[in-house]
Amino acid sequence: MNEKLQPIVGANAGRSRSHNRQVVLGHIKTTGPMGRAQIARASGLSTQAVSNIIADLLDDGFLREDGRLSAGRGLPAVQYALNPGGAHAFGVEIRPDAIFAALLDLEGKTLFARREPLEKPDPAWVRDHVVALRDAALAETGVRAERLLGAGLVLPGPFGQTGLADAGSELPGWHQLDAASWFAQGLDLAVYVENDANATAMAERVSGAAQELETYAFLYFGAGLGLGLVSQGRLIRGAFGNAGEIGHIPVPGPDGPVALEQLVSRLSAQRHLKRHGITAGSIADLDRHFQDQCPELFDWLARARAPLGYALTTIENLFDPQAIILGGAMPEAILDDLIENAALSGQSVSNRPDRQTPRLLRGASGRMTAALGAAALVINQSFTPQIAAA
Amino acid sequence: MNEKLQPIVGANAGRSRSHNRQVVLGHIKTTGPMGRAQIARASGLSTQAVSNIIADLLDDGFLREDGRLSAGRGLPAVQYALNPGGAHAFGVEIRPDAIFAALLDLEGKTLFARREPLEKPDPAWVRDHVVALRDAALAETGVRAERLLGAGLVLPGPFGQTGLADAGSELPGWHQLDAASWFAQGLDLAVYVENDANATAMAERVSGAAQELETYAFLYFGAGLGLGLVSQGRLIRGAFGNAGEIGHIPVPGPDGPVALEQLVSRLSAQRHLKRHGITAGSIADLDRHFQDQCPELFDWLARARAPLGYALTTIENLFDPQAIILGGAMPEAILDDLIENAALSGQSVSNRPDRQTPRLLRGASGRMTAALGAAALVINQSFTPQIAAA
DNA sequence: CTTGAAAGTTCAACTTACTTGAGTTAACCC
């Protein structure tokens, strides 16, 4: 939560090797199965070095051989592919009312997903339950504990004291807690903490709509509205971990500026419907109303378009992403409608005449995504080279 | 200009050493003179490794000994400080009407600054003049050519084809050109290309208001309005190098949304004055009008406040910076007035009750800043560790 | 004043991991 910025650290043999393992895995992840020589060319390492690293990765189960590929003359290269069962990540989302847990393999596939009610918002109670969920995940999938790379943790943001009043989503008594070390102790794993939007943005990168993207923005429809910014495969967290609080940017409303998420968010849709006497407590309810062409819902959509376009133009011009992904806890049909009818500005750096790809994409949404994202944080580490202390 | 994203590269002995040199220089730059043991602790390297690296850096002239500092018991540590004369950077800003050039030392001090009219917007003509300016800078300061680390280059953005009509600031016939290699050939130096806002943001980091900041936003008043985003000491460039085009985000105007820079920029102030028959062709003119309390200028300031506050809130909530710096080609008094009267939102992640530092800072403004910033791009490289190909 | 602990630095031996160059294997082409 608080900034424990990892210090800038020097390189030595061990940290270089760890960096290089991530380089090799990263190339295979983004390009697909490859031979050693090709990886060597792509990474600027010698074939021999790549060979040694691959031997290690095979030993550790991260890679598997995938036949030989003949490409013209010469000895056909032995292909190496990710070995999904070789490494796993555990992810947890803690909400004021529930705990979501997920187990992913190295390719980002979900092996286990579960929801439990959060009975007591007490850190000790929650930690015990998270540990139990981890054990259940391992037991039910047959994954061995030593194959767990780490755990991701999604907590309600924003972190620390800010000017944002989000009391509804906060967990009492957690502000003082260093959640990462608290859970690291209980789980005996490396723990990475993020907010829901950032984590879900990573889920899109590991197994969703952003697998081919290095630099993108992810607009997250939770109760409110969040934004995950990914630049060159890395999350932009801001100085205090609260970057991406897009729900609170001012946009012009009918009576002066209002916060974006007053007009564009699941909660705003539900409130709008409620004002007209329509209940839509769940995402499935919203989906049904959309399929039924509920006029009030379409009215909300029509009102949401302008402020959404506003936000999209702002994101594009500030951040110049390859694409903006819309996702989160919102029916896919509604996201698709928002994308199709988005009022994208011509006055945007993203309005390139030579574009090959759409400016907007729909994410792999679903109610488990934040927990998946939490696990994706861990998986992404394996593919993201960096010189870091052990 | 176009994305030539440096490939993700593996570490070897040589690249590790280069990384570690930057780690050591970076610690000294941010913390001030230090001893070897202290650097070793901060960097996670052994004392011996730091010792070897420092011997190298002394040889190359980047560091100088700075006496011994006794701190309690034990042998007082030999302090090492940056040696300003040990390395230099050349920076150029090319505008449609003029070329600005600057030479900086390792501490960011300006040793040389010059403006030349741009007579022909022809790449060959410009390159010849830039080379001549480099030679003049070296000759007049007595800096030896082998002490030049590289050259920074500021060109009018946005780069490549975008949806933004900025014809006024574009150089005809340059769009097809790979400016970096074009000038690298002529200068026989490594060349880094950025837009004015990004470059000036780096100038603030190297020798201005951001020396203590790792993550900040820099709002650049040029003719229009630009934004440089720096996260953990690195520029955020976006996927196509056009991040930070904040001038084009929509803000509510008197008759519907308008682009921010229509209301907040030097040009918008000058246009406002002109509509009232007041000429203010230069920055000095604007300054004079401000000192004379020109009511039309104060009227412009009053109108600029709301949209500026809007933009600031957006930056804070999207990016969560340590601070936002206002700078560029605008009189300091006007920037100070904008800062003092800024309508900062309470609904912002930056509105932290435990803040130690102001949310807004004034940059070291001045008309040469983009050329200084160009040079600062180079200087900043020396302090920013990264594993990169030779 | 002497002695000992503490901290910075250096020396020399050691270790890790990458590179280099020669040699091997296997596919394609003529």
Added chain:
DNA sequence: GGGTTAACTCAAGTAAGTTGAACTTTCAAG
């Protein structure tokens, strides 16, 4: 089938960081 090409391996070489012992300088306690 012989030559060429490309991937791969082996073995030796090298760069750079680590380790542990020795040395120096300062401070503090007796």
